[in-house]
Amino acid sequence: MADKATQAPFTISQLAAEFGLTTRALRHYEDQGLIAPQRRGRARLYSSRDRARLALILRGKRVGLALSEIKEILDLYALGDGQHAQMRATRAVLLERAAALRAQRVDIDLALAELAQGLEWIEQRLTVPVLALVDVAIASAYDAEARRRLDE
Amino acid sequence: MADKATQAPFTISQLAAEFGLTTRALRHYEDQGLIAPQRRGRARLYSSRDRARLALILRGKRVGLALSEIKEILDLYALGDGQHAQMRATRAVLLERAAALRAQRVDIDLALAELAQGLEWIEQRLTVPVLALVDVAIASAYDAEARRRLDE
DNA sequence: TTCATGCTTGACGTTTACGTAAAGAGCCTT
DNA sequence: AAGGCTCTTTACGTAAACGTCAAGCATGAA
Numbered sequence: 001m002a003d004k005a006t007q008a009p010f011t012i013s014q015l016a017a018e019f020g021l022t023t024r025a026l027r028h029y030e031d032q033g034l035i036a037p038q039r040r041g042r043a044r045l046y047s048s049r050d051r052a053r054l055a056l057i058l059r060g061k062r063v064g065l066a067l068s069e070i071k072e073i074l075d076l077y078a079l080g081d082g083q084h085a086q087m088r089a090t091r092a093v094l095l096e097r098a099a100a101l102r103a104q105r106v107d108i109d110l111a112l113a114e115l116a117q118g119l120e121w122i123e124q125r126l127t128v129p130v131l132a133l134v135d136v137a138i139a140s141a142y143d144a145e146a147r148r149r150l151d152e
Numbered sequence: 153m154a155d156k157a158t159q160a161p162f163t164i165s166q167l168a169a170e171f172g173l174t175t176r177a178l179r180h181y182e183d184q185g186l187i188a189p190q191r192r193g194r195a196r197l198y199s200s201r202d203r204a205r206l207a208l209i210l211r212g213k214r215v216g217l218a219l220s221e222i223k224e225i226l227d228l229y230a231l232g233d234g235q236h237a238q239m240r241a242t243r244a245v246l247l248e249r250a251a252a253l254r255a256q257r258v259d260i261d262l263a264l265a266e267l268a269q270g271l272e273w274i275e276q277r278l279t280v281p282v283l284a285l286v287d288v289a290i291a292s293a294y295d296a297e298a299r300r301r302l303d304e
Numbered sequence: 305t306t307c308a309t310g311c312t313t314g315a316c317g318t319t320t321a322c323g324t325a326a327a328g329a330g331c332c333t334t
Numbered sequence: 335a336a337g338g339c340t341c342t343t344t345a346c347g348t349a350a351a352c353g354t355c356a357a358g359c360a361t362g363a364a
Contacts, residue, residue: 027322041330042330067320067321
């Protein structure tokens with residue numbers, strides 16, 4: 001019944017391996033106050049609770065939260081008083097993040113559109129046989145702008 | 153006919169203002185070998201050609217190219233020999249960028265989906281009247297995982 | 305001549321999330 | 335006792351694109 005491989009107290013390298021992280025990353029999270037495993041001597045011992053906490057941290061990372069933001073949320077729940085207040089605060093953070101992500105998405109779409117234009121421009125010059133040199137001279141937006149005035 | 157305000161040779165601050173950049177940024181582009189205006193004494197004088205080049209640089213930035221990548225493309229066209237070869241190289245870079253952007257968009261979508269889940273989770277706990285505490289206890293994925301085994 | 309501006313070249317600082325040594329401690333095995 | 339392995343702390347390094355002084359020329363106006 002009891003798994004022997006990954007049980008109760010985990011060493012840092014066990015947890016790192018399980019989540020595909022480096023031990024450095026885990027120590028870093030600790031440095032930043034995101035997690036604080038017990039010690040047996042100096043060595044860290046991660047409990048299941050710590051493991052769950054780490055899972056939350058990684059969730060935060062996946063949605064693009066900074067470690068500092070994740071810490072804020074985690075700290076909120078540490079207080080554990082007015083549940084609703086914490087939830088509302090967390091919701092605010094997440095909504096902000098969602099808005100930021102959507103904004104990023106828009107930027108990406110714009111960038112893709114501009115890229116498509118550039119590619120189209122190039123594709124034409126690569127496709128059109130040497131005959132259509134006229135078109136090239138006309139359609140060239142870049143060159144047009146660059147050559148309109150050749151001062152200096 | 154001739155605009156007096158922004159004409160032929162531009163000073164660094166003029167160009168910066170026109171494109172909404174800082175002079176530092178322009179000097180940085182120069183440091184990185186992206187542009188090289190003439191000098192009158194030590195002062196930089198940007199020609200229309202430089203201005204067009206800067207416009208291209210900013211295009212590159214908008215689509216998410218690194219300055220080093222923009223430089224590569226620019227350098228390619230500086231050679232000016234086999235046109236097609238340059239275009240193909242540029243196309244390759246742009247296609248790569250497009251692929252990267254699409255990948256980023258997928259990541260964002262995944263993040264948004266995960267965020268939506270988290271928000272839903274929170275929203276329920278905020279909405280559901282105190283009566284449905286049972287549901288709370290059952291549905292809680294995070295808590296379920298965290299509480300299943302409270303070792304230590 | 306003296307100022308105010310605007311330009312110049314260094315050159316270190318910033319941000320984020322770790323990477324990468326370096327040097328040592330603790331524990332188990334041979 | 336000597337390795338060998340995993341753990342520890344300390345601390346500088348990294349990447350990108352500039353930001354932010356600092357200190358000094360240069361030029362046109364007063």
